[in-house]
Amino acid sequence: MAHHGDHADTHADHDDHDHKPSGFFDRWFCGTNHKDIGTLYLLFSLLMFFIGGSMALVIRAELFQPGLQLVEPDFFNSMTTMHALVMIFGAVMPAFVGLANWMIPMMIGAPDMALPRMNNWSFWIMPFAFTLLLSTLFMDGGGPAGGWTLYPPLSIQGGNNVAFVIFAVHMMGISSIMGAINIIATILNMRAPGLDLLKMPVFVWTWLITAFLLIAVMPVLAGSVTMLLTDKYFGTTFFNAAGGGDPVMFQHIFWFFGHPEVYIMILPAFGVASEIIPTFARKPLFGYQAMVYATASIAFLSFIVWAHHMFTVGMPLGGQIFFMYATMLIAIPTGVKVFNWVATMWRGSMTFETPMLFAIAFVVLFTIGGFSGLMLAIVPADFQYHDTYFVVAHFHYVLVTGAIFSIMAAVYYWLPKWTGRMYNETLGKTHFWMSTITVNILFFPQHFLGLAGMPRRIPDYNVAFADFNMISSIGGFAFGLSQLLFAWLIIDTCFLKRGAKATSGVWEGAKGLEWTLPSPAPYHSFSTPPKIDDSVLAHGDVSH
């Protein structure tokens, strides 16, 4: 290895001490190291991001102009269904689990995750689950086409794909639950002495809360899809009115999972922003404890707002009013978070490297998604917005410019720590500006389409909707192409190693235990527990 001697001063080279598995198969298939598994999760997520993204491009290509040019409606529906399943369960969630695997042990002063063997298992379920899921596209009758929400009776009209999709969802659920157990066990048991819960970095806090959400709701999803399975294959009628069941019951159970699921995908993003903004503002995070309590409040509220996804099913008036008020309440802790990020930037000393750019774009664009979320909470207005492109615009603002932008911010922020090399800053900034401009061309016009009356999940539309659809499609293709830059940047940094060598601190204002380790971080992060000094923690004053 030519570069072997280059960083002989780092721990990483003491291969004789770290017992790194020697063979490729042993290390990448049987390995239990938190960093290797984190890498596997992140690469898997990137692959799924491109697969799910290609499906989105099929959708945007068909919607480029009115009339059906490219695909049959049924295939269009399976593209929207699969795009959502792949992006949610394959791209966003594994990316955050990958970040958790890499960062939590380093942030709390631990050598590895608490349950390394289970860690290996929870990752390796995923490729099989997604192989099953994606294989349905090549089956007779095609992939699932009833929407990712799997509402019966439509979802069980599908052919054999139903059984495959449900089994795949079960496997993803098992993977998520094991990952969550591991994260909770690690955070509660492996913190360095002196690192109290209320001294943990906010990213660790958000993941602790997220992990509890996962354990609470993944079994609910498993239960609901199992009932679908027995309805289709074993003659039960849980969701069939003719047999005494209720199709709306499925929606209640699904969204009891689904709403916390939304926060599973955004709370770690809040954590990432709360790490990055103080670093580049060179100022402690404003209101650390308020941030933690706001996260916990959002998590609690996520369990009592599910029916706002289904205001039009014909709920009792009292139910509609309750779910409207409860949903509006979420604006309060979310507002606290946004205000605290702004206050962190206030009177700081800011620089704008790529991670900071993505973090700022995250705050602005996620807040726009939050505004449309507040609008959707208002029941009478939701009677107009529901199931239109307004909703599509809303959840892509919170998921793409929210969750995915924060994942990209996190990758740029910690990549030098992971690889020991700086990424190409010019390329990073180009990627940022191209992504941010094109993502708005892609999703902002969809607000107009929804308000003008275009339903979601339709393959063809009246010519009145043509102009904004064309703009949106152009934005979609440009956004998709911009992501090739991201893939190239990762190859450039991780494999070609062309960047400058990274110092242990990497960023001038970075604080926290992970920055006390050399770059790249040693294979077993902290073999001996670090001494906790409050002044090196990211949030300065730990008493507030």
Add this chain to the structure above:
Amino acid sequence: MKRQLGQLAGSGLALLVSTSVMANPERWQLNMTPGVTATSQDVYHLHMLILWVCVVIGILVFGAMFYAMFKFRKSKGAVPAKFTHSTTAEVIWTAIPILILLVMAYPATQTLLKVADTGNAELTVKVTGYQWKWRYEYLGQDVNFMSSLARNADEARQVGSGIDPNSVENYLLDVDHPLVIPTGIKIRFVITADDVIHSWWVPSLGWKQDAIPGFINEAWTQVDQPGTYRGQCAELCGKDHGFMPIVVVAKPRAEFDAWMAEQKAAKANPEAVAQSAPVVPVTKS
């Protein structure tokens, strides 16, 4: 292009400030239609209220952010402050959103109560969703019919049809038999489905309501202005979900009564013919 941009700006401005009737989607439409019923206009005003509240909050928050980004840059020699919290600030920015939410919740609840009141209707129409068409039934009138996508649009929408959607009037928003309703009276809808879940939505009426097999949902409207109002199924219901439009034609009471009489006559005639015709026994061979 320039003309289109001008058109965009013009119609955008018009749409944001005017409340004029716009029954059907228009090119470059930016905003929700105020619709043609009292409730749809309440919903529109509620929508505009929340929108402006969000815009004002957005300007303040993003304004502060961008001010900070330009003012507190390291390249301008900014020295970071040391403060980590401010209880006063945190109490203020928790309390003010609560007040704003209360201001939004009051009109929202008022409007919701109005929308939910389906009592005292003079006419009830039963709507049933099928894959992929609607049945309309005038309860107590013995008149019912199916309503499907107009034939010309159905031909044009096939993959490789070679027909330009721009050449089809009201492409995908036209049906063979529209729902006809009288103006000026409260009409109650009872909505259900026969196979999977559909959702009945005409934006100009201001609401959508899911059609659920085995269950009956209620909604109501009162249209005062005669006209043709178009909408679509809003809940994914299978491959032709995008191809089951809804058309409501609101006619003045007298015209509606005449139309209804015509329907009844058309229904009565074939029956009369059937009764007078000799009954031919079916013979087995």
